């Protein structure tokens with residue numbers, strides 16, 4: 001029929017459709033007092049969006065958002081999102097970031113990690129459904145496990161050991177992805193899933209066990225920098241500002257995901273350690289220590305989807321991001 005043909009012809013290409021910007025006026029950020037959550041709260045406020053930050057301070061600290069508490073659009077509420085969650089008033093965006101995220105944290109908190117990925121995600125989705133809000137799940141490249149496809153596109157199903165030590169985190173996020181998809185199909189909730197690759201920047205905890213803050217802490221203290229295995233395993237590391245841009249672009253699009261957000265620049269862990277030592281102007285040496293069980297050998301996002309549907313690309317290179325992060329750690333030390 002001609003009218004149908006006309007409609008089809010005037011439809012934008014799918015990748016264009018997802019660039020139609022949505023605007024938000026009030027967002028809920030679960031895990032908002034954590035490393036990534038605090039940067040998201042800040043970026044949302046800068047964009048004129050009111051923010052309700054929900055956090056039980058399990059692995060985050062109020063200090064991360066202390067500079068925001070006097071902002072008229074910001075509310076910080078202590079809340080365990082695995083309990084009943086209620087937020088009064090209108091909400092048009094729910095960003096679900098609550099979860100222990102570093103191996104040190106989730107190995108110490110295995111049940112809390114599974115509970116927040118399961119019950120916490122039910123509650124956050126329930127909130128989005130009740131408010132008619134867009135929902136964005138912070139998933140992870142760990143859903144790919146120790147990948148056998150490289151680089152990893154979103155279509156790769158992963159290689160995860162459910163009963164290994166990292167299974168609590170990887171499977172809780174895989175469950176959260178499945179639950180998010182079920183809410184979309186069963187309840188029509190407007191959902192999105194972002195698979196976040198290793199991200200670094202200011203407000204990481206020096207003792208959270210992740211490679212970059214550990215290396216920086218050790219280099220600034222002049223201690224040996226401990227590299228796992230022979231350091232040939234690779235990571236692709238994204239500066240936090242780039243990650244936040246990608247997440248907000250995904251939220252503003254109508255895309256359901258999953259979408260990889262990460263920097264495809266791939267470095268070996270040994271190179272990362274050497275660059276940190278040089279960047280910190282340190283005389284530290286490298287000490288090789290045993291590799292953790294199920295530590296992935298390679299990790300690199302295929303970012304074709306983010307580039308085509310969101311027009312997103314990372315802009316901060318490793319040298320620049322490392323400089324900014326070392327400066328922040330130095331300032332913290334001086335305090």
Ligand code: NAD
Nearest residue numbers: 031033034035036056057058059060081098099101196199
């Ligand atoms: P983080 O530990 O700094 O932040 C997590 C926050 O969630 C903390 O403030 C913690 O107190 C809070 N939290 C945990 N359980 C909670 C609960 N039951 N109720 C309320 N708050 C709770 O970690 P992060 O690096 O900022 O990671 C944030 C999210 O991004 C996580 O979901 C993580 O899985 C995901 N992610 C992060 C990275 C990364 O490189 N940082 C990579 C992939 C995925």
